[in-house]
Amino acid sequence: xxxxISLIIGAIVSVMILFNGTLLRISGNFTSSIIIHIxxxxxxxxxxxxxxxxxxxxxxxxxxxxxxxxxxxxxVVLTSISFAKLGVTLTLAIGLLGQSLISILIDHFGxxxxxxxxxxxxxxxxxxxxxxxxxxxxxx
Amino acid sequence: MLLVYLLISVLAGVTVVFGxxxxxxxxxxxxxxxxxxxxxxxxxxxSFLFLWISNETITISYASMKTIPIWAxxxxxxxxxxxxLSNYVTPKISLFYSTLFMFIGQxxxxxxxxxxxxxxxxxxxxxxxxxxxxxxxxxxSIDKKQEA
Numbered sequence: 001x002x003x004x005i006s007l008i009i010g011a012i013v014s015v016m017i018l019f020n021g022t023l024l025r026i027s028g029n030f031t032s033s034i035i036i037h038i039x040x041x042x043x044x045x046x047x048x049x050x051x052x053x054x055x056x057x058x059x060x061x062x063x064x065x066x067x068x069x070x071x072x073x074x075x076v077v078l079t080s081i082s083f084a085k086l087g088v089t090l091t092l093a094i095g096l097l098g099q100s101l102i103s104i105l106i107d108h109f110g111x112x113x114x115x116x117x118x119x120x121x122x123x124x125x126x127x128x129x130x131x132x133x134x135x136x137x138x139x140x
Numbered sequence: 141m142l143l144v145y146l147l148i149s150v151l152a153g154v155t156v157v158f159g160x161x162x163x164x165x166x167x168x169x170x171x172x173x174x175x176x177x178x179x180x181x182x183x184x185x186x187s188f189l190f191l192w193i194s195n196e197t198i199t200i201s202y203a204s205m206k207t208i209p210i211w212a213x214x215x216x217x218x219x220x221x222x223x224x225l226s227n228y229v230t231p232k233i234s235l236f237y238s239t240l241f242m243f244i245g246q247x248x249x250x251x252x253x254x255x256x257x258x259x260x261x262x263x264x265x266x267x268x269x270x271x272x273x274x275x276x277x278x279x280x281s282i283d284k285k286q287e288a
Contacts, residue, residue: 002233003241009225010245012218017246018253019215026204030191037184039216044176047220053173061169068162069182071155073190078152085145094146096243098153103235112161117234120286126279130240133271137247140264 029080033073093138100130157239163223164230172227176220240276244269 023032048055082091110116166175191198229238247269254260 002229003237005225005229006233006238006241007245009222009229010242010247011249012222012225013242013246014249014253016215016218016222017250018257019212019218022208022212023215026208027198027200028196030187030194030196031198031200033187034184034191035213036216036219037180037187039213040219041177041180041184041216043217044173044180044220048173048177051173053171055174055177057170061166065162065166065169066178066182068159068166069179069184070186071159071162072179072183073186075152075155075159077190078148078155082145082149082152085142086149091149091152094149095153095156098150099157099239099243100153100236101150102154102157103239106157106161107234107236112165114161114231114235117236120282122282123279126275126277126282129275129278130272131275133268133273133275135268136271137265137268140262140268 029076033076037069089138093134096134097131100127157235160226160230160238161235164227167227168231172224175227176223179223180220237276237280240272244273244276247272 020032020036023035027035079091079095082095086094104119106112106114107117108119163175163179166178169175170178226238247265251262251265251269254262
């Protein structure tokens with residue numbers, strides 16, 4: 001079930017890229033990012049109002065937990081720097097490599113309070129097949 | 141110099157995963173809708189900050205706004221859906237699997253969009269994507285054996 005939800009998230013990401021990519025045709029990176037965030041902010045506030053959720057900020061939440069929005073903007077910056085020099089395909093392939101490696105590291109050590117999922121050496125075979133698949137996508 | 145740019149694209153990938161975990165951790169503390177509001181407020185502030193630091197100027201004319209379809213402005217709504225779903229699934233399965241299955245979903249819908257909208261079929265993406273899926277299925281089968 002969780003796998004299916006992950007697949008759906010990925011599919012929605014494709015739709016988002018199509019939308020945001022079209023917006024980028026008429027505006028710069030950060031202007032687009034501002035428009036995207038304003039639209040997103042309005043829609044989530046609407047969800048919050050409709051669901052009548054209470055908004056309450058407890059003290060003692062570590063500061064880094066508030067940083068995801070900033071991290072997202074850094075993703076935009078890093079991706080656009082890389083796009084300009086390496087092109088779209090290579091940026092995405094190497095980016096996916098970065099995502100996979102950091103995911104394995106975080107899983108293995110249970111960083112950020114996640115569940116520890118130790119890396120099993122037998123999985124190297126699967127990893128090689130995955131890496132080969134990404135390689136094929138990049139060169140073809 | 142090339143190495144620097146390769147490193148930058150690796151970091152771009154790393155920030156994607158960081159953002160996803162931080163959002164889901166915040167959601168557990170203050171609620172998923174509330175956490176998403178914070179995410180967008182902080183993201184919006186940083187977008188303004190970067191706009192100010194960079195030499196990008198806001199030059200959207202009304203004429204150019206009409207040249208793109210109206211749905212192009214709704215990426216933010218789609219983004220909210222992604223964060224809410226991701227907050228649900230991220231604590232439940234290994235990050236590695238969620239990362240790669242999201243990639244598969246993205247890739248195959250991307251291939252379909254290319255095919256139906258741009259009328260272009262990328263065989264390389266299809267074969268590469270199938271290989272990623274095979275590798276993942278193999279690793280999942282190792283997990284199943286371990287649990288058994």
